[in-house]
Amino acid sequence: MERTTLVSALTTTSSPFPWTVSIVIPAFNEAATIGGVVQEVHTRYPELEIIVVDDHSADATVEIATAAGARVITRPYNIGNGAGVKTGVRAATGEIVIIMDGDGQHNPADIERLLSYIGDYDMVIGARSRSGQENWLRWLGNSALNGLGSYLTGMEMQDLTSGFRAFRRSILLDYIHLLPNQFSWPTTSALAFAKAGYHVRFEPIAMQRRQGGRSKQKLLKNGFKFTIIILRIISLFNPIRVFMPVSGFFFVLCIISYVLGALNDNNWLHLPPTALFCLIATMFFFCFGLLAETIAALRFERIRQ
Template sequence: MENPVKPSVTVILPARNEAEGLRRTLPGIHRILPDADIIVVDDGSTDATRSVAADAGARVLSAPYGMGNGAAVKRGARAATGEILVFMDADGQHDPADIPLLLAKLAEGFDMAVGARDRSGQANLQRGLANGFYNRLASWMTGHKVVDLTSGFRAVRADRFREFLHLLPNGFSYPTTSTMAFFRSAYPVAYVPIPVARRVGTSSHIRPLKDGVRFLLIIFKIASLYSPLKLFVPASATFFALGLGYYGYTFHTQGRFTNMSTLLFSAAVIIFLIGLVSEQITNLTYQKGDGGT
């Protein structure tokens, strides 16, 4: 019996000032996947990222200025030739030896396999707590257990991933967006536990205040990407309950229906209607991504 032909693989590494990390990561990828197409997307680096990647035999796509991690991922996905895309960070945190574990999940029939970090793999306590909250929120939204919503180490089928390029942001939340898009379209997702090393080179780009605001936006993005009504209905119900409670209070104490109760009831109706409209827009968005299928 002939051996089945293995799908071709493209490894994509978004990189911004990650010369030291690439010196560690690229040789490991060549050892594990000697036939893989390796693309380093240089996102406006000012160090030796481009030359290090080229000297290591990788294809280099360079941007004249920083466009964002998500933008780099999209550029790499468009230029990739492989049937399977592997995304990993260029900072040395991800071990290329774990790539076969992700590819094995795809061979089992999954469309996306994600390297899931444990608590020791989080950058700090704040990030760990935030990511834990996002995982629980996403699990509730999808009805499936989400082990690591924000991991950038993942393998996907190229044709499936490209369906959602128009949804991916240019910033840092492409893992969140792609994961929720796959769940929304009923493409099976698997999680593989992996260890994560300390990053090499410059310190993390995360800033507490800015990061906190960005993570709050991610929460709303999760809801809007998957099922807006799961966000808007509880909010609407909360305003309705407040309005009903306040009306009961004012009727008991003053014997009248106040403007505040009217405002709360109106807000409940408006929020619910916005949720309905958002749900329809979400459905149309994914029909576009599926090509009408």
């Protein structure tokens, strides 16, 4: 179906969809905004399934979302935003799933644009501009993740941490076990699609002002978690592109140390301790990189089978 035809179908409730669509909204203490979000989505797209996954909120999120017309799934205890996404995707009945936040930042009108590219693309991500992100620290951290993701996948990643996206449910179900239960699920899911050879598009969107207070994400305020996310991404997606350059770096240091030591002692048969250390590091990172790459390749190959 042509893109213009699809957009027209989306705006006409009597027109059939080329596929079924489910909206999944993970929520935690979003009583102030969740009702308005669900109502606006339902008003624009009354034929779509709307699922709110409540992560054991302490407020009236469940009651308000239910009254607004959403199918609500409640958790007996708090796990995390990523776990809510996984629960919603598993419970969804649509062939295409759209994830959006419950705090009112994502404009439901953009759903049409994201869906219009499904077909040519398997995942369409709403890419925020610099002004659409809360502060320069968050923008800096997201830019670092985008750069790393681009390097690992070989394609430009513009906004890996954006939670507003549409994708084929059947594909994500193959990789859903890779998604973390916390806030790094958007990065992991986008890289999984790209690593497996599926088509990913970043579509520019405008963010609306947050209505429900400050973001619950503390990515850059917790350096340990940020480091874990980086290491996890490296180990899951193309680790050889990271470990091989590191191995090469230590090999160069080994050669330099050996030459300098030989010139200083006038003995070309002696291997200085620093050169030996760099040689061991070279071999370690080389072997570890090959092992990690083999494990990553087997993981994706087993899924494709």
